[in-house]
Amino acid sequence: MAREKTARDCGTRAVNRRSFLGAAGAGIVGVFGVSVLAAGVADATDYRTITVPAGETRTFSVGSGQTFENALIDMTAEGASARIDASGDDWTVRNVAFAGNHPGGHYLFTPAVSTGGTARVENLYMGDGQTARSGKGAIRVNGRDHYGTLNVHNVHVAHFIDNGLHGTDHGYSYRGRRGGVVNVHDSYFDSNNVSNVRVGSPDGRTCHVENCVVKGGDTRPCGVGCSAPGTTTSRGVWAWWGPVEVTDSDVGGSPAGVEQDGRAGNPEIISENTRWGYDADTSRVPAGVPMTAEAAVGGR
Template sequence: MAQNPRTSESDTTPTAGRNTGLTRRNYVRSLAAAATAATTLGGVGTAAAQDDYEVIEAGNQEITVGSGETWENKLIDMTTGQDISITTQGSDWTVRNVGFDGKNNSGAGTATFAVSDAGGTSTVENVYLGDGSDGRNGRSTGHGQTAFWVNPEHSGHIDFQNLNIQGFADNAIYGSAPGNGGGGTLHIDSSFAANCRVSHFRLATEGSKVTNSSILVDDEGYAGRGIWAWAPGTIEIEDCQIEMNGHHTAVDAGANGQGTTVVLQNTDYDEQAGIAETGGSTVELGDDTGTDPEAFVPDGTPTSAEAAASGGN
């Protein structure tokens, strides 16, 4: 998939063991048993009819969601060992109820979702990407797999709600690029990210925020930053749990010599991992900020691919 290049900031944290047990899917029914019919999807891969969702085999296809469109109730079979990429265009689109069954072992180094909104408000909700990716970089990109990448041209607003992203090799939500581009905003709410490399939630623009969400880094996967705030900011973090178990940095403010501002409210972060302020950045801690985090999967967030695809959790 042709995507705008992602900035590859240095990250000295080595890759640890892979995530094998943390809030993994409880079960996923046999795709062979679930599939009742097969049809060609865009000339690449197959899709199977389902009572409540469509099963799509990853076959290096590119799917585009345009203005006003809704792409929903999909179960993506990643056990093919190939990639799939979903790109949004225009504004006021919706992606919901999508589950990815199996680790992305394609080595493509793409972003599974490349999203932007051109001046409106779009929504991503109820998505399971909890099986992660392997650690290889794509030959053409030089990057590992990213779960969500926000195009620098993004100028509207995107609501991310009830996402479960674990074990990705290059950011869970890479949302900082609009800070040097279209200036669009992001709101990540009631979501869970764990054991991703580089960072979990990465934001840059005034009005962007993370609320009611949890981040976990333990000894079972990649060890990236909890939340990475880029210029210009201000970035708001409220009602969150950032449990790092001493790995990397809980909240990292500033990058590439440019400062930003982060405001924490009613949030617990790992004191050992700590807070970094670079490039003249400031992290403001509210009186209700604590240092005893307990990460958890928020209510309504899917814990399996099938649950996400069928609209449950």
Template sequence: MAQNPRTTENDTAPETRRNSRLTRRNYVRSLAAVATAATSAAAIGTATADESYETIEISSGEDRTIEVGSGETFENKLIDCTASGARATVTAYGSDWTIRNVAVKGRLDVGKPGAVFGLGDTGNGSSTFENVYLGDGSTNAGHATAETAVWVTPEHNGHIDFKHVNVQEFSDNAIYASAPAGKGGGTIHIDECFAANCRVSHFRIGSAGSKVTNSSVLLDDNGYDGRAVWVWSPGPCEIENCQIETNGRHYAINAGANGSGSTANVSNTDYDTGFHGGIKKLPGAEVNENDVGNDPEAFVPDGVPTSAEDAVSN
């Protein structure tokens, strides 16, 4: 597989533009513009009695939106995007929604900006995103057209628990959840998740009280190179009991962005120091370490699905 050139601190400018563009576009496109093409979670239906999950097949060239509303559960769905130019977006806004046992199958090759999941608990509630497989990744379409795995809206003001999520080889961030730090202030907890070989960053948070725990990030010679954990302003955020194995390809921990510092409290964690010492701190940023090591060994935590079928068969 051709490898994307290693990213550096000079990527901050295009990432800032990406953040603004996604905000203006309401993550993928105006919901009003896709109302006629969108499918609600309730309308999709459920698997038949002799199946444990439902397959949602996306046709070649189709770009489908699936909407999940307040109090709804979207679960046991395999979204098949193996056809050429097929993609889907699942949006979950409102409050107290659940996405569980869901997989996207197929390497996305559409070549236009978007996010596979656009999320936000915008009603000061608590929502759940668990047992999700996004391991097939996306092609490298460049800065202006790269695909994001999971995007959290700036308006997020509640809490989202991410658990047992597998994200690999996306060309514009794995879990991109820093935007609420500058607006809604909602918290994020990424627990027992695995991310590998994504461009820009893997776990990206920033609102006070957000954290990454019991998780692993891996960079090797497959896919793209990006920051492992990026803590945006203002923080503080926690990184606890993680294995961050970047193999000298990018920063393990980056604190601060857009000229503003942040605080990352790191404990019981091993991280790689091969890329400029492993840590980048903007002026005013702090990375506080407690019981850390520099011999990481990334692994897939127990319960994380390792294939699309694994995710939906639970």
């Protein structure tokens, strides 16, 4: 059986890569509790907890062809946090939970598909939020390196300060870069400051937001790095480039949860079977979205 490559831990303790791969191939959990098995054979209920000590940040790097999965990252200690950096193509992050409040200072997840290929994120829990008036946020796609297609399924992002899913930047195509696509499916966003879902491809390819719910009403104030510290602006879907197709979704907010930013290349939102603002049913949760950390790592 061919073994799938592992994600690399860049924390304060080192992993012996050879023994880590060997343990994964035998179905044994590695030293940091990340079960990485051959594609299609990982048991999502067989996860381990990675505990981050107080005041520390643990970083995991994921490259082309690698998978980071079945990990509950415990950030409940004071000042503890973590981050996943993913680049290249054909990588996967699935059945992963960040448990505990994020103290800020960096994004928890910085993905990019740095070729014309694809990558996938599924069953990701970021529902415990971030310290009010801190900096950075949940997910920020690395616009300088993102050329391909990132497909996101079943994520839960709630109460972050500097965007929930920051899926596009406003200026990188000016440097001759093509820009990439971010598609978001069957996901749930709750009261993320600045925006909940911010997507759009500078090269004119369509980004898709499908069967997603955006709930508002409990936004934590913006802090370090915000243009207006202390504000609480929770845009539902923010199109920086266009077109962005929003289908079968409920996008709440007051005022209506959509904003198109004309500074960033004539964005366009195409709405199909989607309810906006006060008409949205934000009480529903798309099937498959993990509402707890344990549900994410259990693949439920």
